[in-house]
Amino acid sequence: MSHPPASQIPAPQAKDRDLKFRERISARIIAATEAIIVAEGLSAVQARRIATDAGCSVGTIYNIFGDIDGLILGVNTRTLHALGEELRAAQRRMEGQNLEGRLMALAVAYLDFATVNRRRWRAVFEHRLPESRDTPPDYVEDRRALLALIEAELAAAIPDPAAREDAAHALFAATHGNVLLAIDEKLGPFEPDRCERQIRFLVHAVTGSIGAAAEAGRAADR
Amino acid sequence: MSHPPASQIPAPQAKDRDLKFRERISARIIAATEAIIVAEGLSAVQARRIATDAGCSVGTIYNIFGDIDGLILGVNTRTLHALGEELRAAQRRMEGQNLEGRLMALAVAYLDFATVNRRRWRAVFEHRLPESRDTPPDYVEDRRALLALIEAELAAAIPDPAAREDAAHALFAATHGNVLLAIDEKLGPFEPDRCERQIRFLVHAVTGSIGAAAEAGRAADR
Numbered sequence: 350m351s352h353p354p355a356s357q358i359p360a361p362q363a364k365d366r367d368l369k370f371r372e373r374i375s376a377r378i379i380a381a382t383e384a385i386i387v388a389e390g391l392s393a394v395q396a397r398r399i400a401t402d403a404g405c406s407v408g409t410i411y412n413i414f415g416d417i418d419g420l421i422l423g424v425n426t427r428t429l430h431a432l433g434e435e436l437r438a439a440q441r442r443m444e445g446q447n448l449e450g451r452l453m454a455l456a457v458a459y460l461d462f463a464t465v466n467r468r469r470w471r472a473v474f475e476h477r478l479p480e481s482r483d484t485p486p487d488y489v490e491d492r493r494a495l496l497a498l499i500e501a502e503l504a505a506a507i508p509d510p511a512a513r514e515d516a517a518h519a520l521f522a523a524t525h526g527n528v529l530l531a532i533d534e535k536l537g538p539f540e541p542d543r544c545e546r547q548i549r550f551l552v553h554a555v556t557g558s559i560g561a562a563a564e565a566g567r568a569a570d571r
Numbered sequence: 572m573s574h575p576p577a578s579q580i581p582a583p584q585a586k587d588r589d590l591k592f593r594e595r596i597s598a599r600i601i602a603a604t605e606a607i608i609v610a611e612g613l614s615a616v617q618a619r620r621i622a623t624d625a626g627c628s629v630g631t632i633y634n635i636f637g638d639i640d641g642l643i644l645g646v647n648t649r650t651l652h653a654l655g656e657e658l659r660a661a662q663r664r665m666e667g668q669n670l671e672g673r674l675m676a677l678a679v680a681y682l683d684f685a686t687v688n689r690r691r692w693r694a695v696f697e698h699r700l701p702e703s704r705d706t707p708p709d710y711v712e713d714r715r716a717l718l719a720l721i722e723a724e725l726a727a728a729i730p731d732p733a734a735r736e737d738a739a740h741a742l743f744a745a746t747h748g749n750v751l752l753a754i755d756e757k758l759g760p761f762e763p764d765r766c767e768r769q770i771r772f773l774v775h776a777v778t779g780s781i782g783a784a785a786e787a788g789r790a791a792d793r
Contacts, residue, residue: 474755484756516772519769525751526748530740533696534706547737554781
């Protein structure tokens, strides 16, 4: 194994400085992109404009994020983390409540997050990667962590992991659909109370149904 | 009341001819717009390109549809009608089945329509009118007619009209959310069977829940 001459190896402090510089500029680029999304939505995101706002070159953006899609995934990751924090906070507040109450707390926290962070939330779902490109594993993991919050709630009622994952996906997508069509006023004017009532109708039905199934399972075991 | 001189009143035949010309050119503009949406999606819709494809001037488009939003609503109205025909066909095929089977038939027809007519279907939900503008009454009526298909199925199980409307909205939005996130691969790769399984989980829970509520209502009446 050959070593590069000592003069070519950056001193540890210099390497740290480079890494810190990269982190700082990357954070500035993400902040600039997020600000554009918050103000005008995903369609306003343009590399040249972000470079101006972040005080760097367009080349630096591509160097750090690969392309605009990589940068948008970076912003959307931050949004998923912020959403996750809200959902976990709602979960903590509802400790000791029954399943319906706990699932509703998650759903209402989701509705509130979408209402308050409308454009950032929308960007997560509006952004589509080119068909040739797979979603990065880190992003898949962040998404899975959110769904795991719902799965954890269902653990006692649905012991089978595959059925539980299906149920969590179904509940999340049902809540998302109700929130999205309400906020976009696709079925009528936006009424948060009405949206919450609709989600409660579904969550009440689901908790009743899986409660009855679990009861039947226990009876069969006896 | 003053009348215009006879020479300024168009002969009935000429008026008919004008109307027919307007209908013909309007149909050509809508067809050209729909073709662009089918090929490239809503974001590719541009007045100049449509004018070229339809063989008319940009002024004619604005003259007939008011603006691009009016034109897109025209295309989306056609999509809602096509969707309505599929849903009604599914309903006819399921005559005599129980409520769960009938609601699932509607949901699966919706999933199929969205899968086959992906970009047209997407355009209905991606298009947002400027906040200053109300949705035209005809479009609201077309949308209501689709939701009425679900409400009709629920009539026996949920006698209260307001609760029934909520339930129909909840079910439609839940199905839409599951179909949208599946097709957009937002929770994982698109698997139509999995999407159908998730929707069945919800529909089964809802029909069980409203069946039990109706039964309790009947018991209270006795």
